[in-house]
Amino acid sequence: MFIRRAQEILQSNDIVxxxxxxxxxxxxxVDNKTETAYxxxxxxxxRMEVPILDLIENKNRKH
Structure with a gap:
């Protein structure tokens, strides 16, 4: 996942x-400097700190 998409999901009212x-x-x-997400x-x-690139959005399942 890219940083921009992680931020969009974080700020969204939708559950993704x-x-x-x-x-x-x-x-x-989301930490832009380290490109990690909490x-x-x-x-x-x-709770974990993980690389944003390791996150995967399941686009087939939006609630």
């Missing part, structure tokens, strides 16, 4: 399914 290593996550913050796993509530 995003995956990190095939695990659904919630984007909490995310929370929807499976176990674990």
């Amino acid at each position: 399914e995003v995956l990190y290593k095939n695990e659904p996550i919630w984007i909490e913050r 995310v929370r796993s929807l499976n176990n509530d674990k």
Whole structure:
């Protein structure tokens, strides 16, 4: 995923399914300088800092 899209998802009122290593996550913050996102796993509530390029938007599933 690109930084711009991660920011769009973060600011959107829509719920967009995003995956990190095939695990659904919630984007909490985007850091433009480091190109990372602070995310929370929807499976176990674990918080992580991950490379934005490793995030995948599931365009087939919008809620």
